[in-house]
Amino acid sequence: MSAGRYSLEAPAALVARRRRGKVFQYLCLAATLTGVVTLVVLLADVLIEGVAWLTPTFFTEFPSRIPARAGIKSALYGTVWLVGLCALIAFPLGVAAAVWLEEYAKKGWLQTVIQTNIANLAGVPSIVYGILGLAVFVRWMVAFTGGRSVISGALTLSLLVLPILIIASQEAIRAVPGSIREASYGLGATRWQTVRHHVLPNAMPGILTGTILALSRAIGETAPLIMIGALTFIAFVPDGPRDQFTVLSIQIYNWASRPQADFQHLAAAAILVLLVMLLSMNALAIWLRNRYRRER
Amino acid sequence: MPTIRVSADGGPALETHDVRVRYGDAEAIKGITMEIPRNKVVALIGPSGCGKSTLLRCFNRMNDLVPSASVTGEVLFHGENLYADHVDPVEVRRRIGMVFQKPNPFPKSIYDNVGFGPRLYGRPPDLDDIVERSLRQAALWDEVKDRMDDSALGLSGGQQQRLCIARALAVTPEILLMDEPASALDPIATAKIEELIQQLVEEYTIVIVTHNMQQAARVSHYTAYLYLGELVEYDDTNTIFTAPHEKHTEDYVTGRFG
Amino acid sequence: MSKPAVFEAARRPGGGIPALSGGLGGARSRTAKEAAIGGLLFGSGAVSILTTVGIIVVLVWESLAFFRRVSVSEFLTGTVWTPLFVPQHFGVLPLLVGSVLVSIIAALIAIPLGLGSAIYLSEFSPERLRRFLKPVLEILAGVPSVVYGYFALTFVTPLLRPLIPGLQLFNALSAGIVVGIMVLPLIASLSEDAMNAVPRGLRQGAYALGATKFEVATRVVTPAALSGIVASFVLAISRAIGETMAVVLAAGMTPNLTLDVRQSIQTLTAYIVQVSLGDTPFGSIEYQSIFAVGLLLFAVTLGMNVFGRWFLKRYREEYA
Numbered sequence: 001m002s003a004g005r006y007s008l009e010a011p012a013a014l015v016a017r018r019r020r021g022k023v024f025q026y027l028c029l030a031a032t033l034t035g036v037v038t039l040v041v042l043l044a045d046v047l048i049e050g051v052a053w054l055t056p057t058f059f060t061e062f063p064s065r066i067p068a069r070a071g072i073k074s075a076l077y078g079t080v081w082l083v084g085l086c087a088l089i090a091f092p093l094g095v096a097a098a099v100w101l102e103e104y105a106k107k108g109w110l111q112t113v114i115q116t117n118i119a120n121l122a123g124v125p126s127i128v129y130g131i132l133g134l135a136v137f138v139r140w141m142v143a144f145t146g147g148r149s150v151i152s153g154a155l156t157l158s159l160l161v162l163p164i165l166i167i168a169s170q171e172a173i174r175a176v177p178g179s180i181r182e183a184s185y186g187l188g189a190t191r192w193q194t195v196r197h198h199v200l201p202n203a204m205p206g207i208l209t210g211t212i213l214a215l216s217r218a219i220g221e222t223a224p225l226i227m228i229g230a231l232t233f234i235a236f237v238p239d240g241p242r243d244q245f246t247v248l249s250i251q252i253y254n255w256a257s258r259p260q261a262d263f264q265h266l267a268a269a270a271i272l273v274l275l276v277m278l279l280s281m282n283a284l285a286i287w288l289r290n291r292y293r294r295e296r
Numbered sequence: 297m298p299t300i301r302v303s304a305d306g307g308p309a310l311e312t313h314d315v316r317v318r319y320g321d322a323e324a325i326k327g328i329t330m331e332i333p334r335n336k337v338v339a340l341i342g343p344s345g346c347g348k349s350t351l352l353r354c355f356n357r358m359n360d361l362v363p364s365a366s367v368t369g370e371v372l373f374h375g376e377n378l379y380a381d382h383v384d385p386v387e388v389r390r391r392i393g394m395v396f397q398k399p400n401p402f403p404k405s406i407y408d409n410v411g412f413g414p415r416l417y418g419r420p421p422d423l424d425d426i427v428e429r430s431l432r433q434a435a436l437w438d439e440v441k442d443r444m445d446d447s448a449l450g451l452s453g454g455q456q457q458r459l460c461i462a463r464a465l466a467v468t469p470e471i472l473l474m475d476e477p478a479s480a481l482d483p484i485a486t487a488k489i490e491e492l493i494q495q496l497v498e499e500y501t502i503v504i505v506t507h508n509m510q511q512a513a514r515v516s517h518y519t520a521y522l523y524l525g526e527l528v529e530y531d532d533t534n535t536i537f538t539a540p541h542e543k544h545t546e547d548y549v550t551g552r553f554g
Numbered sequence: 555m556s557k558p559a560v561f562e563a564a565r566r567p568g569g570g571i572p573a574l575s576g577g578l579g580g581a582r583s584r585t586a587k588e589a590a591i592g593g594l595l596f597g598s599g600a601v602s603i604l605t606t607v608g609i610i611v612v613l614v615w616e617s618l619a620f621f622r623r624v625s626v627s628e629f630l631t632g633t634v635w636t637p638l639f640v641p642q643h644f645g646v647l648p649l650l651v652g653s654v655l656v657s658i659i660a661a662l663i664a665i666p667l668g669l670g671s672a673i674y675l676s677e678f679s680p681e682r683l684r685r686f687l688k689p690v691l692e693i694l695a696g697v698p699s700v701v702y703g704y705f706a707l708t709f710v711t712p713l714l715r716p717l718i719p720g721l722q723l724f725n726a727l728s729a730g731i732v733v734g735i736m737v738l739p740l741i742a743s744l745s746e747d748a749m750n751a752v753p754r755g756l757r758q759g760a761y762a763l764g765a766t767k768f769e770v771a772t773r774v775v776t777p778a779a780l781s782g783i784v785a786s787f788v789l790a791i792s793r794a795i796g797e798t799m800a801v802v803l804a805a806g807m808t809p810n811l812t813l814d815v816r817q818s819i820q821t822l823t824a825y826i827v828q829v830s831l832g833d834t835p836f837g838s839i840e841y842q843s844i845f846a847v848g849l850l851l852f853a854v855t856l857g858m859n860v861f862g863r864w865f866l867k868r869y870r871e872e873y874a
Contacts, residue, residue, distance in 0.1 A: 008376050008383040010384035013417055014386055028670040029678070032691075035694050035742070039694050092598075093601055100595035100596050113603075120606070123859040124856070125851060131826070132612055162601070220696075220698025220699070223798035226827055249698055253803065256700070268704070275697075386764050387764070396755060396759060400759040403756075416764060416765055
């Protein structure tokens with residue numbers, strides 16, 4: 001095949017192959033850029049539609065039938081209440097579960113069942129959690145939660161973000177080098193002492209990063225909260241966990257589904273606020289991850 | 297440092313002139329000039345990190361795949377420099393094949409593994425013949441002829457390596473580069489590979505990197521001893537292992553270090 | 555991995571060192587404390603089991619009440635869904651077809667674009683560009699569903715209306731498009747992970763045979779990563795079926811058994827939201843219909859997720 005032809009230039013067939021490869025490469029690049037372009041267009045659209053409506057009164061007023069007087073005060077307070085309570089519930093539960101799975105559980109059927117179960121729960125649609133929350137927290141536990149209240153919403157969302165939090169915390173715990181544990185055990189520490197004084201502090205940046213990311217998922221959730229009864233027209237802020245409430249995402253839905261153009265602008269403005277909150281949380285998580293990765 | 301010119305019939309298969317390789321700031325190959333004679337087995341030996349694999353990868357431009365690598369000097373193949381601007385490395389690799397230390401068959405059928413190379417150039421009508429010929433050359437045909445559609449990953453380590461050799465031969469290269477081809481195999485499989493090399497050298501030129509000196513002594517006609525990126529000594533195998541000119545070579549082959 | 559004896563010794567109070575265990579009295583309380591802590595931690599892990607049990611019990615319990623009033627066959631095969639109107643019909647097919655329709659459109663967008671992105675990022679992209687593109691895709695995944703719904707309603711549909719005659723304000727096509735964009739990052743990142751897991755030796759072997767980068771990517775790496783890639787498709791489609799707010803805003807809430815993507819339809823998820831937005835009395839059949847539809851949704855998505863993970867596990871073992 002090669003006898004007599006000593007040239008090492010690309011023969012015609014190879015040139016054609018390379019050309020096909022280049023075309024394919026550009027197609028794949030185009031596919032990747034579609035995602036980027038869509039994101040840019042989406043952000044630009046929201047920005048153009050909404051930025052003019054980000055007045056100070058926007059943040060201090062309650063929703064109103066008159067667009068010029070409408071604001072997100074109740075939604076903003078509700079969101080903060082919700083995420084705060086959710087963090088208080090989900091964080092200890094999630095970290096504790098992760099610690100059990102990584103440090104205490106023996107490799108057996110029980111551990112496998114729980115682990116698989118968590119992975120399955122991570123893929124359950126969020127609205128199913130809403131159904132669960134409706135039946136359990138709003139109805140069955142109405143004496144404790146007060147029905148359609150912030151705490152019901154927080155409990156529902158906690159269950160929703162718990163799998164994500166657990167999986168992220170497990171990874172952070174697994175990343176702690178075994179030598180640290182060995183050193184601690186070697187000095188005679190008990191399992192809990194080792195976890196509390198060595199493993200957890202070491203894994204904490206990763207755990208916090210995962211928690212922040214899980215909570216940023218909670219901020220964007222709408223459907224489960226609609227299900228547990230977060231109302232769409234609230235003109236007060238919650239005073240306690242058993243109060244009724246609304247959240248930013250529901251307010252956005254409310255305004256977006258109204259035909260009048262002004263409400264569309266309000267929705268865009270509220271989206272901007274939500275995106276800024278999300279961006280800040282993600283930036284915080286990334287900063288945390290980078291800061292502690294450098295220190296290692 | 298002595299670079300011994302080895303005379304060969306019909307011209308050398310490969311010639312290198314002052315080849316240097318840098319990885320970033322570190323110089324891995326420091327100016328090597330040597331000839332690989334046609335239809336012979338040349339062994340590259342030396343302690344870990346001496347650059348023998350790096351040098352081998354210069355011969356088929358595999359170093360191109362490492363972003364931080366830069367190669368200067370010339371590697372002449374039929375008088376043409378492999379590193380000239382107009383040369384396409386893909387074409388080079390078709391003429392100069394390579395077998396790796398860890399057998400790396402594709403997760404496809406045995407037939408599709410061997411047929412992979414020829415299929416790159418279109419749909420050869422005689423693909424069945426090409427596949428059979430390559431497997432016979434690699435002394436694997438009898439063992440797999442009844443299960444050509446089975447996954448290649450079901451073969452033993454030694455069989456997988458012979459499959460990789462058949463796969464490399466299917467594109468009819470002139471030179472076969474082998475980077476420690478038997479180091480991941482058990483002694484029986486190793487012996488089969490060494491036997492295969494003796495058969496293949498009638499049709500191909502073979503350059504083999506090995507850290508096993510006894511293996512070099514068994515299979516090669518010429519041996520090059522490298523140390524820290526330099527070619528210390530290059531002579532016929534008998535000389536290298538019984539009466540080397542350099543003290544350094546003698547220290548290495550007698551096991552005083554490395 | 556079995557732990558050496560020193561760990562067993564450490565589990566004894568004081569690690570077997572009498573001085574550290576504070577004497578026998580201290581040892582006993584420490585063991586009790588350790589056991590209590592272990593129990594608490596296990597309890598936290600068990601919460602996840604409780605959640606799953608809770609979901610199943612809640613869905614099945616109320617669905618049983620529902621199916622005492624509506625036959626299962628009418629539910630699964632009926633083609634009219636009007637629980638909130640008179641006369642009431644409970645055939646879930648319009649909702650199911652609506653969900654499937656939106657998911658198929660989403661898949662038609664997300665699979666080529668997601669896979670193409672994965673191949674580009676894994677095989678072609680220079681490192682600097684990759685470090686910029688990957689986070690962008692992650693941001694795309696982090697945008698909430700309502701925002702995509704808003705985008706579909708105020709940008710995508712108006713954009714498409716002059717191009718597609720007969721496109722309604724609420725339509726399945728816009729919903730499918732934005733849901734596709736939403737799950738695109740999932741396919742891209744899971745497929746890219748699968749491709750990165752392909753051993754370097756395989757690529758080297760292919761290059762050494764005289765293959766171009768394109769051929770290595772398409773004839774070696776992608777087939778070798780196929781199980782992970784297919785699993786990512788399944789998981790993405792499951793996500794798409796579970797999507798709610800984007801579809802509610804973009805496709806509307808009209809149960810409509812049709813394959814015409816220009817029309818308004820209602821998905822399983824959108825119906826559940828619709829009922830909750832209204833004032834539905836507890837115990838009414840409309841209330842119970844939430845659970846029946848929810849059970850169907852849960853079963854479908856769970857089935858797909860379990861299949862996706864099983865498929866991944868089974869075919870990944872090929873060369874670990």
